[in-house]
Amino acid sequence: MNNELTRAYIIDLYNNPLNYGKLKDFDFSKKGENPLCGDSITIYIKIKKDKIENISFEAQGCIISNVSASILTKEVKGMTLKDFKENFKFESVKEKLLLDLSFSREKCARLSFDILVSLLKDNII
Amino acid sequence: MYKYKKDFPIFKNTKFYNKDLIYLDNSATTQKPQIVIDEYAKFYENFNANIYRGIYRLSEEATSMYEGARTSIAKFINAKSNEIVFTRNTTESLNLVVLSFAKSILKKNDLVVLSVVEHHSNIVPWLILQKEIGFRIEYIDINKESFELENIDKYLELKPKIVSITQVSNVTGVENNIKEIIRKAHLKGAFVIIDAAQSVPHKKIDVKDLDCDFLAFSAHKMLGPVGIGILFGKEDLLERMNPVLGGGEMILSVDQDSCTFKEAPFKFEAGTVNFADAIVFKKSIEYLDGIGMDNIEKYIKELSGYTYENLSKVNGLKIYGQKNNSGIYSFSLKAVHSHDIASFLDEDNIAIRAGHHCAQVLMNRFSVYALSRVSIYIYNTKQDIDNLCISLSKISDLF
Secondary structure, three states: OOOHHHHHHHHHHHHOOOOEOOOOOOOEEEEEEEOOOOEEEEEEEEEEOOEEEEEEEEEEOOHHHHHHHHHHHHHHOOOEHHHHHHHOOHHHHHHHHOOOOOHHHHHHHHHHHHHHHHHHHHHOO | OHHHHHHOOHHHHOOHHHOOOEEOEOOOOOOOOHHHHHHHHHHHHHOOOOOOOOOOHHHHHHHHHHHHHHHHHHHHOOOOHHHEEEEOOHHHHHHHHHHHHHHHHOOOOOEEEEEOOOOHHHOHHHHHHHHHHOOEEEEEOEOOOOOOEOOOHHHHOOOOOEEEEEOEOOOOOOEOOHHHHHHHHHHOOOEEEEEOOOOOOOOOOOHHHHOOOEEEEEHHHHOOOOOOEEEEEOHHHHHHOOOOOOOOOOEEEEOOOOEEEOOOOHHHOOOOOOHHHHHHHHHHHHHHHHHOHHHHHHHHHHHHHHHHHHHHOOOOEEEOOOOOOOOEEEEEEOOEOHHHHHHHHHOOOEEOEEEOOOOHHHHHHHOOOOEEEEEOOOOOOHHHHHHHHHHHHHHHHHO
């Protein structure tokens, strides 16, 4: 957590996560875990007309995995499935995270993205 | 004791984030003094040759240095030279006992007693063998107040064939009274294996006095090189054990249908062994002996008490264990994930361990998934602990 401003931003996002909690109306959900540290995240998603109409998450784990899930859900909400599949990469989350992630911490940041990709692969794309 | 810090070049060289390194992950591995590092170069520049095999002066010199290392290590724990087997690490030492000794004596309905504080290296090999043979495993619980293993009597009433336990927990740092456990277990006819990875670096260990049947530890946790572990086994037990690995230099003769083995410990050291690291390990032992293990024990005990008192003052910090003489403490800090704590401390160039510490059975017992751990060694100072606690308090204030 590289400087004071970034730290404040990250901790604020950790304490006030975006799109947090189970959706009342969702089509699919998927839980994923990082066995190394015990982080677990569940993603809920509502699809309408090939678009991610709504998305949320629940998480137990470290700051990095929580904050990454907030950023991910904010970025992909409203996105077409085609756009997500063709253009959205983990790097899109990483650059918004503003952190130099070490090898071990990158796994925390990737967790929600990997769950979303796997959820869509299992069910839709 | 902190005067020895200058012997360790890493503290001069490594200044991540322009800050001095505060290294508090000594239970994972220790730093190396310059004389140990220099010993590598000295060996490779002057004495390198494959041991036992060469009928020439250079090989004989290397062989004599390797056997000299074995003698030094034996003396260090009051064993005989032929009771010392070189392995890769504590894990391999324990696996060797399980795969050879335990496998030869255990039957389907037998019992092995372990404890809930064991490192995975003293659980997983047993679980693997259990699948093959089908014996039972009981885990000794810990006392809720002292965090020591609870009274072993009721487990011994179940007539275990083997008791395999750690001397000092790598999570709580609490030392078990293994001498008493060994005495009682022997009275009931059980063999006793000791994981001494966290105790041999901290205090004088005398295997004759303890009367353990086997004892395992690693060089790299006591200023020595990675890649060298030790298995002590009583002479008569090693003699009756079969090798686990077969290959060069562990045999007397081989023909198409059969082979005969060398005596212990050589029959357990197949192929080209890690002789360079074994020889370098001798230098670490000399360095520790130069300071004196009694002095080391005294210093660690004092700094451990200081660490306990100061960690306890950090707001929201909970120690999973008791004040101990090993300087190993695992803790949680409010609801902050241990990996986040480690990342925050890393910004101050403070190295600690975070995670389950290869002790998931104990983590389950504590109902936690992960903890942060500090562990000290001879180069750590009260100043290191003060800086750690300042950084931890800063983290505590953020949440």
